[in-house]
Amino acid sequence: MEFLLMNHPLDCPICDQGGECDLQDQSMAFGSDRGRFTEVKRSVVDKNLGPLVKTVMTRCIQCTRCVRFATEVAGVQDLGMLGRGSGEEIGTYVEKLMTSELSGNVIDICPVGALTSKPFAFKARNWELKGTETIDVTDAVGSNIRIDSRGPEVMRIVPRLNEDINEEWISDKTRFCYDGLKRQRLNDPMIRGADGRFKPVIWRDALAVVAEMAHKVKPEEIVGVAGQLSDAESMMALKDLLNKMGSNNVWCEGNGSNRDADLRSGYIMNSSIAGLEKADAFLLVGTQPRVEAAIVNARIRKTVLAKQAQGWGPDTLLEIAERRHPFSSVLLNAKNPAIIVGAGLFERKDKDAIFSALETIAKYANAVRLDWNGFNVLLLKAAQAAALDLGLVPESENSIESAKFVYLMGADDVNLEKVPADALWFIKGIMATGVDDWKIIRALSEVAGVKLPYDTLGAIRSRIKTVAPNILNIDEREPATFSFSIKPESTKKMDSAPFGTAVDNFYMTDSITRASKIMAQCSALLLKK
Amino acid sequence: MASSLRHGLTKARSHILSRTRWFSSQSDALVEAKIPEVGIISGIPEQHLRRRVVIYSPARTASQQGSGKVGKWKINFLSTQKWENPLMGWTSTGDPYANVGDAGLSFESEEAAKEFAEKHGWEYTVRKRHTPLLRVKSYADNFKWKGLPKSEE
Ligand code: SF4
Numbered sequence: 001m002e003f004l005l006m007n008h009p010l011d012c013p014i015c016d017q018g019g020e021c022d023l024q025d026q027s028m029a030f031g032s033d034r035g036r037f038t039e040v041k042r043s044v045v046d047k048n049l050g051p052l053v054k055t056v057m058t059r060c061i062q063c064t065r066c067v068r069f070a071t072e073v074a075g076v077q078d079l080g081m082l083g084r085g086s087g088e089e090i091g092t093y094v095e096k097l098m099t100s101e102l103s104g105n106v107i108d109i110c111p112v113g114a115l116t117s118k119p120f121a122f123k124a125r126n127w128e129l130k131g132t133e134t135i136d137v138t139d140a141v142g143s144n145i146r147i148d149s150r151g152p153e154v155m156r157i158v159p160r161l162n163e164d165i166n167e168e169w170i171s172d173k174t175r176f177c178y179d180g181l182k183r184q185r186l187n188d189p190m191i192r193g194a195d196g197r198f199k200p201v202i203w204r205d206a207l208a209v210v211a212e213m214a215h216k217v218k219p220e221e222i223v224g225v226a227g228q229l230s231d232a233e234s235m236m237a238l239k240d241l242l243n244k245m246g247s248n249n250v251w252c253e254g255n256g257s258n259r260d261a262d263l264r265s266g267y268i269m270n271s272s273i274a275g276l277e278k279a280d281a282f283l284l285v286g287t288q289p290r291v292e293a294a295i296v297n298a299r300i301r302k303t304v305l306a307k308q309a310q311g312w313g314p315d316t317l318l319e320i321a322e323r324r325h326p327f328s329s330v331l332l333n334a335k336n337p338a339i340i341v342g343a344g345l346f347e348r349k350d351k352d353a354i355f356s357a358l359e360t361i362a363k364y365a366n367a368v369r370l371d372w373n374g375f376n377v378l379l380l381k382a383a384q385a386a387a388l389d390l391g392l393v394p395e396s397e398n399s400i401e402s403a404k405f406v407y408l409m410g411a412d413d414v415n416l417e418k419v420p421a422d423a424l425w426f427i428k429g430i431m432a433t434g435v436d437d438w439k440i441i442r443a444l445s446e447v448a449g450v451k452l453p454y455d456t457l458g459a460i461r462s463r464i465k466t467v468a469p470n471i472l473n474i475d476e477r478e479p480a481t482f483s484f485s486i487k488p489e490s491t492k493k494m495d496s497a498p499f500g501t502a503v504d505n506f507y508m509t510d511s512i513t514r515a516s517k518i519m520a521q522c523s524a525l526l527l528k529k
Numbered sequence: 530m531a532s533s534l535r536h537g538l539t540k541a542r543s544h545i546l547s548r549t550r551w552f553s554s555q556s557d558a559l560v561e562a563k564i565p566e567v568g569i570i571s572g573i574p575e576q577h578l579r580r581r582v583v584i585y586s587p588a589r590t591a592s593q594q595g596s597g598k599v600g601k602w603k604i605n606f607l608s609t610q611k612w613e614n615p616l617m618g619w620t621s622t623g624d625p626y627a628n629v630g631d632a633g634l635s636f637e638s639e640e641a642a643k644e645f646a647e648k649h650g651w652e653y654t655v656r657k658r659h660t661p662l663l664r665v666k667s668y669a670d671n672f673k674w675k676g677l678p679k680s681e682e
Contacts, residue, residue: 111592133587152611158592161661
């Protein structure tokens with residue numbers, strides 16, 4: 001203990017780790033109450049690791065946990081140990097940023113206050129915070145997190161252990177997006193007046209206007225789009241409302257015009273995230289797990305045996321499907337081959353053809369068996385799976401072109417250029433007012449005269465239970481019962497346009513992260529690089 | 530105050546009396562119909578006897594502290610009635626249970642927590658507890674012979 005504390009500054013009162021510091025705990029338990037060290041303490045220059053991690057390197061005790069995390073879990077060789085003896089330092093060898101989507105985890109990893117959170121620096125003490133254990137929504141992984149708040153304000157987000165999903169890591173987007181919650185929020189309903197300006201109105205008026213508009217158009221011209229962060233309750237209410245008004249054009253952002261919600265195995269991670277560790281060959285199609293789901297990427301990395309063939313275009317995929325590509329033999333020889341398909345493909349016109357090619361591959365590689373299902377779809381948005389479970393699929397593929405009335409429930413990324421100019425709008429931001437979306441829809445249904453039969457959370461949940469009982473099982477993973485073997489064959493042709501990237505900017509993918517200053521800094525650095 | 534208390538008590542007593550009678554006339558299976566025993570006589574206002582709570586076991590903190598406090602079970606009240614007090618900027622709450630769960634209720638086991646919630650008539654959901662999966666690892670593995678190096682593709 002004395003040796004450890006020899007070069008450690010007596011920083012506790014100004015250190016962000018204070019109160020959750022392993023060294024502090026240890027020295028409280030085992031340390032001496034006075035020091036015998038009379039020499040000068042060493043000092044170390046602080047390193048710049050980017051906008052997320054704050055370093056105070058004199059506090060470092062050279063445990064090298066951060067180095068091991070970076071190399072072994074995150075897979076970047078950025079951190080290392082330099083120098084010898086008392087000149088020993090942790091650092092990036094040359095001044096550079098830590099280029100990992102998981103870099104925030106070194107904050108938790110560091111047992112002392114050498115690496116702390118930059119956005120959280122000097123904001124709060126951890127004993128003032130109240131933790132709420134919950135699930136992350138910034139990607140489709142659903143990492144388990146704890147949101148620490150002080151009073152009404154979110155102060156930080158930390159991971160919590162779940163071996164099936166995120167182990168004990170979370171991505172930087174999850175960890176640092178919270179400042180986006182505090183900015184650019186709508187507090188009142190607003191209506192755009194004749195002069196083009198928005199003016200705040202009370203809820204009753206707003207709902208009356210919307211209900212009136214909804215009745216003016218034909219039922220088929222009503223379209224509802226649920227945002228990527230919507231909860232299952234609101235999506236259920238939205239679908240029920242639109243159905244009651246006679247329209248079935250409702251879907252969730254990111255799912256595109258995907259209309260196969262029939263087979264659950266067609267849109268979930270069939271082998272489960274933890275199950276990916278058992279795989280011995282990976283075929284990633286149209287997906288970049290590093291930016292789409294950084295945590296899944298860490299899993300894949302962990303299973304290093306993988307020889308990955310990342311087909312850059314549909315041609316390669318076709319070659320593999322027809323066993324002309326060298327990778328097909330790898331798949332054939334693999335015991336547990338895993339195919340991961342990016343949900344970005346849902347938006348493509350030729351997606352049926354792609355999926356049938358993939359199914360051919362899965363069949364000959366024997367990827368779907370009773371004891372192993374290696375056909376995975378990596379979704380992008382938190383709401384996607386629930387939306388498909390609830391059957392939020394549009395009736396016609398080009399409903400948006402003929403739409404007159406569009407209900408956007410927090411959907412910001414819909415391509416609205418196709419909507420005819422004379423359409424009447426009802427846009428509702430995701431962060432409106434702190435009122436639950438389902439309550440708004442419920443109120444609207446009453447005003448519009450198509451009253452929905454539930455008015456408590458319990459009631460809406462039991463409605464969900466009749467549609468998709470699996471959603472209500474918190475913390476449980478529901479495997480799909482049928483796989484695609486019963487799906488009809490598709491005979492469509494693939495189009496040879498390369499698979500696009502689904503996520504260009506890891507740090508900004510939804511309205512919360514786009515409003516976040518920290519994420520803006522990160523992506524500015526990302527672009528500069 | 531006193532009169533209202535007494536009033537509450539008489540009401541409670543009549544509840545209990547009616548309940549006893551009801552029990553005797555019905556079969557035993559109906560005892561399960563959740564009637565909060567504590568609730569009736571404690572004078573807790575009606576609306577707080579129907580609280581929705583979450584029973585969970587707090588996860589170990591992500592940072593590197595000891596695990597002495599891990600493994601307890603907690604009851605968490607779902608409450609959102611919070612606001613920043615305009616006078617001092619402190620957080621105010623309109624919910625008497627807002628701080629009870631975190632500060633006051635800690636149980637040794639899931640069953641104990643459930644029983645407590647049932648006794649008070651709270652509607653609960655239980656969250657699964659996640660425990661770490663310990664894998665055997667050895668430092669020496671880093672230097673193990675893993676066959677000829679694979680060529681980088
Ligand atoms: S984890 Fe913290 S204390 Fe350990 S080597 Fe890294 S910076 Fe130093």
